[in-house]
Amino acid sequence: MNYRHAYHAGNFADCMKHALLVWLLSAMARKSAPFFVLDTHAGTGHYDLDAVPATRTQEASGGILRLLAAAANDDGPLAAYIALVRRLGLYPGSPSLIEAMLRPDDRLACCELHPDDFLALRQLVARNPAISVHRRDAWEALRGLLPPPQKRGLILIDPPFEDAEEFDNLAKGLILGHARFRTGVFAAWYPIKRLAQVRQFLTAMRDSGVRDIVAASILLREPLDPARLNGCGLLVVNPPFQFEAAAAAILTDLLAAIGTGEPGQGVAIDRLVDE
Numbered sequence: 001m002n003y004r005h006a007y008h009a010g011n012f013a014d015c016m017k018h019a020l021l022v023w024l025l026s027a028m029a030r031k032s033a034p035f036f037v038l039d040t041h042a043g044t045g046h047y048d049l050d051a052v053p054a055t056r057t058q059e060a061s062g063g064i065l066r067l068l069a070a071a072a073n074d075d076g077p078l079a080a081y082i083a084l085v086r087r088l089g090l091y092p093g094s095p096s097l098i099e100a101m102l103r104p105d106d107r108l109a110c111c112e113l114h115p116d117d118f119l120a121l122r123q124l125v126a127r128n129p130a131i132s133v134h135r136r137d138a139w140e141a142l143r144g145l146l147p148p149p150q151k152r153g154l155i156l157i158d159p160p161f162e163d164a165e166e167f168d169n170l171a172k173g174l175i176l177g178h179a180r181f182r183t184g185v186f187a188a189w190y191p192i193k194r195l196a197q198v199r200q201f202l203t204a205m206r207d208s209g210v211r212d213i214v215a216a217s218i219l220l221r222e223p224l225d226p227a228r229l230n231g232c233g234l235l236v237v238n239p240p241f242q243f244e245a246a247a248a249a250i251l252t253d254l255l256a257a258i259g260t261g262e263p264g265q266g267v268a269i270d271r272l273v274d275e
């Protein structure tokens, strides 16, 4: 396992994923019944953007640091995400954002395989009895931890995409997780480097038999160079009411703040499969 999220924390892909995650969590909280969150690839929970991994790559300067500087977004569709980032201090990873939005009876289970990152996360949330941290394989956890007793849940799947099989793993994991928990809201992040791989993944999901799927994506440029992270997407199964409109507004504002105006930049919200 070579991937360490500390090198990428706060980049545009994190902003995209986390801004949509915050909206999804607020949608889950519309109903009073408690919900469960499974964060299958959790990372360490927060990241010091002034420390060496982040300063070496400078990825946050094209992401959260640029977004925070664009004060105009403070009361727009990104307001809830920006406010949480400001409130939580160190750049919050998905477990910290989720923790901040849990209500007293909601629960969070995090899986993280890297031994150091697992320990860091376990220590970070040790005092919160609503959170369990597992050194457990994400794909196995989709079988083992679903369905949750709460019967309502959000599953965030955020793999590192270190190897070529990750799109396959993701499609299989979504199909398996959905078979275990048909009413769950599944949010799966994917990179857009080369379009062919993304199209193959979306086609596999379209043909999977899983219903009610939307893919929200952002492109910083035309994806001509597969060595670069040209954009990314979040595929959502069972999206909450009004997700498509909210995602369009969030990603459009994000691109306005962090886009560099390169040819081909844009936002797309695609309904892959109807309800």
Ligand SMILES: C[S@@+](CC[C@H](N)C(=O)[O-])C[C@H]1O[C@@H](n2cnc3c(N)ncnc32)[C@H](O)[C@@H]1O
Pocket (backbone or CB within 6 Å): 001, 003, 004, 005, 017, 040, 041, 042, 043, 044, 045, 092, 093, 094, 095, 111, 112, 113, 114, 117, 136, 137, 138, 139, 158, 159, 160
């Ligand atoms: C993209 S990072 C997660 C970032 C985190 N979700 C966030 O938004 O703050 C992916 C994480 O998954 C971990 N990981 C990789 N393969 C895994 C697996 N099979 N099961 C669980 N964790 C895994 C990596 O160590 C890494 O910390």
